[in-house]
Amino acid sequence: MRSLEIAVFMCRSDNYGVLVHEPESGKTVSIDAPDGEKVMAEAEQRGWTITDIFTTHHHKDHVDGNLVIKEKYDCRIVGPIEEAVVIPGLDLAVFEGDELEFAGHKVEVIETPGHTAGHICYHFVEDGLLFAADTLFAMGCGRLFERPASDMWPSLQKLMALPDETEVYFGHEYTLANAKFALTIDPDNAVLKERAEAVAELREAGGFTIPTTIGLEKKTNPFLRVADPAIRKGLGMEDASDAEVLAEIRKRKDNF
Numbered sequence: 001m002r003s004l005e006i007a008v009f010m011c012r013s014d015n016y017g018v019l020v021h022e023p024e025s026g027k028t029v030s031i032d033a034p035d036g037e038k039v040m041a042e043a044e045q046r047g048w049t050i051t052d053i054f055t056t057h058h059h060k061d062h063v064d065g066n067l068v069i070k071e072k073y074d075c076r077i078v079g080p081i082e083e084a085v086v087i088p089g090l091d092l093a094v095f096e097g098d099e100l101e102f103a104g105h106k107v108e109v110i111e112t113p114g115h116t117a118g119h120i121c122y123h124f125v126e127d128g129l130l131f132a133a134d135t136l137f138a139m140g141c142g143r144l145f146e147r148p149a150s151d152m153w154p155s156l157q158k159l160m161a162l163p164d165e166t167e168v169y170f171g172h173e174y175t176l177a178n179a180k181f182a183l184t185i186d187p188d189n190a191v192l193k194e195r196a197e198a199v200a201e202l203r204e205a206g207g208f209t210i211p212t213t214i215g216l217e218k219k220t221n222p223f224l225r226v227a228d229p230a231i232r233k234g235l236g237m238e239d240a241s242d243a244e245v246l247a248e249i250r251k252r253k254d255n256f
């Protein structure tokens with residue numbers, strides 16, 4: 001099995017476009033479709049034909065290009081069953097534990113409600129790749145628009161259970177702001193401080209912070225570190241549940 005090629009590019013103001021290409025079959029999947037023209041231009045420039053779109057959730061900045069891309073490439077659109085009626089052009093509705101195949105690569109569907117009610121992530125199991133869109137960001141997590149922290153916490157735990165080396169592709173370049181916020185919650189975390197400095201330098205130079213890894217997020221992402229005694233002490237929440245701590249950190253981020 002040949003390895004996959006991944007193209008990452010900016011769409012709209014801060015969305016990441018992501019194309020995954022399998023050279024032998026010539027198949028290419030677009031992870032979401034934030035901007036149809038941008039996604040198609042990127043594919044064309046590389047000589048790739050879009051055969052699939054894997055939709056993570058129904059927000060406009062993730063499905064905006066679905067129909068225009070489908071019209072050009074007649075590609076298959078996969079998306080969450082929970083949001084089936086609001087995903088444009090959906091061909092295949094999937095749910096927790098469904099196993100897809102992309103050019104011979106096994107792709108597992110992980111339901112991660114929180115940001116939206118039906119948000120799903122796509123895990124390329126043997127490749128160690130996770131496409132997490134707006135559930136998990138570098139040092140951040142998605143806003144809780146449609147489900148409470150008590151639903152989001154189990155979603156994040158599912159992602160934390162993946163191997164540490166799993167590469168995580170997320171939906172937005174929010175990393176610098178996330179790092180600044182993370183330092184207010186977890187100020188004595190040496191790994192976080194070092195990462196925040198590296199991110200500031202990288203962004204200054206115009207670099208992308210995608211992908212991250214599950215292992216690095218477990219060490220530096222305050223939304224995954226709700227059980228950490230120092231973080232709980234700082235919040236005055238030593239006896240709260242993990243979901244309560246998550247809710248508090250999310251609330252602070254919303255007002256940051």
Ligand SMILES: [Fe+2]
Nearest residue numbers: 057059115134
């Ligand atoms: Fe979203």
